[in-house]
Amino acid sequence: MEITRLVLPGPSPTRQDAARLCARLARMYEDGARTVECDVGAVTAPGLAAVEVLARLRLTARGYGGALTVTGAGPAYRALLDLVGLVELLGEPEQREPAGGVQE
Helix, strand or coil: CCEEEEECCCCCCCHHHHHHHHHHHHHHHHCCCCEEEEECCCCCCCCHHHHHHHHHHHHHHHHCCCEEEEECCCHHHHHHHHHCCCHHHHCCCCCCCCCCCCCC
8 A cells, every 4th residue: 555645844734734734635535546655754943834734634534445554643743632632533542541430
């Protein structure tokens, strides 16, 4: 299986980048890509716009029935996604505290 790669611009993508990146992702799926790897390693100063870009890319992928995996997220990006409740965009299971009164 061939994996196509999309790289987010650094140090922080903007809302203006979102439309361009989503259009590029859509073209990848239209051209036959099944899985796209989104490399966010260059995002070293993420803000809420960087969260929005990643969320919109995930919605675009779902609209095409394609798979989108996210790689290269640094600690700051991970922490921001966790803060806003979107850490699942990284494709990693959430680590939650067990419910009160539940024994492991």
